[in-house]
Amino acid sequence: MAAILLVGCGKSCDPFAVRVLRTAKLPFDVLSGDQVYILSTYLPDRTTHSNPEELWNKLNLSQQVEFGAGTRALDLACNLRHCIEQVLAINGDKGQGMPSENQFNVWVAWRRDALDILKRWGKHISVLHPGQFGYQENRDGNPFLGIVALFDEEHPPEYIRGQFHIGFRSWFGHYHAANGNVGDRFNYACYRQWYGTFDNFKPTSQFKIATLAPAIKPSAKEPLMNGLGSAARDFIEKWYVNRDFDGFRGYVALDNGFRAQVSAERLRVSSESIIAGIFADAFSLTSLQEAPTRNIENFVYYPGAWMGNLPLRPLEIERSSDGQPLFAVFDPVALPPGSVLPPDMPRDDAAKFLYRTAKRHPVRIIVYVTKANAGLNPEVVISYWIEETKGQWRLAAFRGTDW
Secondary structure, X not given: OEEEOOOOOOOOOOOOOOOOOOOOOOOHHHOOHHHHHHHOOOOHHHOOOOOHHHHHHHOOHHHXXXXXXXXXXXXXXXXXXXXXXXXXXXXXXXXXXXXHHHOOEEEEEEOHHHHHHHOOOEEEOEOOOOOEEXXXXXXXXXXXXXXXXXXXXXXXXXXXXXXXXEEOOOOOOOOOHHHHOOOOHHHHHHHHHHHOOOOOOOOOOOOOOOEEEOOOOOOOOOOOOOOHHHHHHHHHHHHHHOOOHHHHHOOEOOOOHHHHHHHHHOOOOOHHHHHHHHHHOOEOOOOOOOOOOOOHHHOEEOOOOEEOOEEOOXXXXXXXXXXXXXXXXXXXXXXXXXXXXXXOOOOOHHHHHHHHHHHHOOXXXXXEEEOHHHOEOOOEEEEEEEEEEOOEEEEEEEEEEOX
């Protein structure tokens, strides 16, 4: 038996934190004057005025943490009174099955000043949210870490509707709703390093560290060599449709982010365990039983990638036999700087791997969305493929997101 890292593939700022579940709500006096002011603009249930302390006490603990810790972090970059006109919704933990846009974020009416202030961050790509544009903090140089601020492309002249949330996971793995949960103990350890302590909050964790599963040896199967589009299609079919681990493993590059994670964090599990965990955690079913259908279009699709109302143009779009778009291949040079690759040497170890990989190999970004009704965990997949040898493309890193 070998430990397979199924869920906890993300950055762990404090892996040995004591698991303490805090159930008591936070006191009102943890909020600053500016936080109290913008909380007073929150008018739930169509009320015409609000008492900030009464509002605070009506929030559940998860909502208190998302608002209190989230606005505390945002204020370091964008003064709350200058950037927020009104709080529209405060979304805490609503369960793994709830769409990401409905939990672990704060919806606001942005002031126009926010655009001028936050545009110094990297531009954010939208896959599942067409009609919105945004900026990402790229904390420690990693495009998946820190605050993401989204804005509606079409809006009235006096304000811009949107939301903000904080992304925490650094290393490569699947998307889970808890990725954006400030109240997760691993995430909160990162929050304290980046933005400082919020009250004496002691969170629990929704992430599992490791699960025992049979060891799986690396496969000797060779990937296809007739172009990246064909190779990526074969990879997707082997993984999601055929559920063939050997075929999946044959596409993982020798120079991969899973080995880099083991080395950087001195993990006690092997990179093969992490790779096996990535394979298994794609499926929402408890067992890796045979897929109910063999049509690739029932497993993945590509809805387009956007910067507001402007579609991003890929090198190619792979389609099903009946013309449905399955995935897109991008040259990272054509994407906004910092959106998927750090432009300069970053501090974060996972981002360092991406930066160095792009210096050593030709890199292409493959983007697609997995379908929940096919027994898959729904996520926007951002995968990094490298040409290790002439004509042979392999997977170097995999990241599931809610973009």
